[in-house]
Amino acid sequence: MTALQSPPASVVVRGAPVRAQRPTARGLGRPRRSRLRYALIVLAFLLPSAVPLTLFTLVPMGAAFWVSLHEWNLIGPMKWVGLDNYVSLAGDPDTRRAFGNTVYYIVGYLPLVYIGGLAIALALNSRMPARAFLRGIYFLPVVTSWIVVALVWRWLLNPEYGVVNYALGLVGIDGPGWWTDPAWAMPSIILASAWKDLGFVMVILLAGLQAIPRDLYEAATVDGAGWWRRLFSITLPMLSPSTFFVIVISLINGFQVFDQVYAMTGGGPAGSSQVVVQQVYDLTFRYGRAGEASALSWMLFVVVLAITIVQLRGQKKWVNYA
Amino acid sequence: MRKPAVLTLTIVVAVGAVAMFFPFLWTLVTSVSSGAGLSATPQLIPADPSLDAYGELFDNTPFLQVVLNSLGLAVATTLAQLTTSALAAYAFSRLPFRGSNLVFGIYLATMMIPIQVLIVPLFVEIKTLGLLNTHLGVLLPGIASAFGVFLLRQAMSAVPRELDEAATIDGAGHFRIFGTIVLPLIGPALATLTVFAFMSSWNSFLWPLIVLRTPELQTLPIALAGLQGQYTTEWDVLMAGSVISVLPMVAIYVFAQRFVIQGVANTGIK
Structure with a gap:
């Protein structure tokens, strides 16, 4: 019309x-x-x-x-099932476990990279010798592949021969089983991931810090504001656009976590580190349930999209664009 | 800041840097420690250094071929992304047309779509095209990059229009302006995209894992993940593979650090 x-x-x-x-x-x-x-x-x-x-x-x-919307094993004919895949996935404990583990990953990973990245960015933002070199070292893991990160950390965190448990032993701590222990598998993945991404977050925050006008600090110092006061009253509010960017990107990437899980634990032991994308992969290529895999991946996409939209809507409340 | 405070801070940051670097160092040390480094007391300086692990890797697995596969795919992906992104970026910055903003918006939206949502249909597409277990099948879905278009469009928007107008008066067409005026002036952005495109291909895992089956066709990350099954406890071999996989990226990074860090920093500034 x-x-x-x-x-x-x-x-x-x-x-x-x-x-x-x-x-x-x-x-x-x-x-x-x-x-x-x-x-x-x-x-x-x-x-x-x-x-x-x-x-x-x-x-x-x-x-x-x-x-x-179909039942399909990738080879035979597709059978229409409507929304059944979504309904059955929503009631499936495996789905809940995969989403739960993914959220566990994000909740452990995000504070670690943000607070760590902020601390290093704050330190590197002041004048010091060999600054570019030190920044380069912190950034180095970012260019490494997730598979290498996973392999190297499996070795560092090896329960018997790993150098981390050896070092813990020197100070009298009996190190855990790390990726071989269901309780420690996810913390192991979080630790390795934070090591890789710390430099990325640091560079984003450092760029944000360098954009804050110097005279704000000078005025605050004249008014007698101490280091912590300046951090909370000037630095963090002025840094909020960079913080916002880090959180949005980390949540998008965090929900899609896969490579390091696949190579470090394969989702185990006993499903203790099974995440959503690993579940999509297993459903498709191990169990030949492509319909459910596609439904699960669409559910993941909608969740990520919804969270991103909520963040974009909510940013006015706390993000301070100069 | 006072002198002693600067010194203290530098020492703290340096100690942190050593800790960040330690996993790389330990990987290298393990790879040259014969006997798989499986001793109860780890040694930072191996008692009996040897390159046996590297020999094992190249003699008994198609590792050289795998390195060449990764290299070829990364170079091809990079060239393809540079070409397609630069052309599209020129259209979005220099060639106004109805719906330009909408089309650009769709480009940006594709950045939000995770590869995981696409794998089943992509697998079927590549299978239908008869490209399963080929390098072309790995390459094709990655020849265009919305991120690349975005990055280069930003750079091209900063090139003064007076230059194009002068060239137009001299009778240059859009392809001439694109090739001889705009491209030479966005060198740093092209360098950033080169590093990012190379890195994403060199490190990519899920898609090549799905497409490639034959060991001789595999790429480094997949071969490395596969080594874990073959050499479960031979950590010297596993670490040797890791060293070979990391070295080219570290070399590129040392060489192009400025562009990489600037590129990342720019993505955060809106």
Whole structure:
């Protein structure tokens, strides 16, 4: 209906040559042949990225929803089941455990990288010798792959021969079984992940710190504000956009945690570190339940999207954009 | 700040840096400790250093091939992303068209979609195209990057328009302006994208894990994860594999540190 109310395309085109007399050189108001040429130029610049993004992101995104409404083992015919996959997943204790473990991961990981990253950024923000070099060392784990991080930390946290338990033994502590112990598997993953991401958070916060005007601190110092007072009254409020960015990114990435879990524990022992994406992977490629896997991945996407939207809405309350 | 305070702070930060670096050091030490380093008292300086673990890796697994696979895929992904991102970024910054903002918004939205949601249909697509267990199948979904488009568009927006207009008067078309004026002026952004694209391909795990089956075709992260099954307790071999996997990224990082850190810092500033 709305199509009828807008003028036919030819009217718009007929009006074009008149506008072309204006020296716009922007392409919108050129004669028809020139407009066609312009459109082809735009397409030549856009299609090399638009085609793959459509074929390998947008189309699969829609297809995943279609698959999630079926029972399917990846090989045989698909059987329509409507929303049954979602209903059965919602009542499945495995789903609850996977989401619970994922939240456990985020709750352990986020304070560790934020407080650690902030402490290092604050220290590196003051003048000191070899600052760029030290910053470089803290950032180094960021360029390492999750698989290497997982392997190396499996070795460091090896219950029998690991150097961490050896060091703990020197001070009289009997180290835990780390990734071999259901109670310690998730803390092991959190520790390794925090080590890798600390430098990333530090660099974001450091950039935020460097944007805070110096005179604010000078004025506060003149007024007799001490270090802690300046931290809570100037630094943290002025840093809130960077903090917000770190939290949004960490939550998005945290809900998608997979590589390090797969390589460190495979979700074990006894499912104690099973996370949502590991569950999607297992459902698809171990149990051949592609419909449920797609439903679970869509549930994850909706949860992440909802949390991100809530954060974007709520940012006005505490994020301070200068 | 007072002199003693600076000294104390520097020492604290340096001790932290040593702790952060220790896992790398320990990986290297373990990889040259023969007998898998399985002793009750770990030694920082191995008593009998040897390169046996590296020999084991290259002699008894297709590790050289695996390194070359990773390298080839990373280079191809990087070149593809640089090309597709730069072209699209030029369109969004220099070629106004109806719906430009909407299309750009859709590009940005694809950054929010996690690969996990896509794996089942992507697997079917690649299987239908007959690209399962091929490098092309690994490469194709990664040839365009919304992040890259975003990064380069920001950089191109900062290039003064007077330069294009002067070139237009001289009779240059958009492809000339793109290639000879805009691209040479966004070198730092291209460097940042190069490092990020290379790193994401070199380290990517889930998608290659799904596509590749044959050991000779595998990439480093997958081969490394696989080594765990083959050499369960031979930590010297596992750590040797880790060293080989980390070294190229560390080399690139040392060389391009400025672009990497600047790139990360810029993503945080809105």
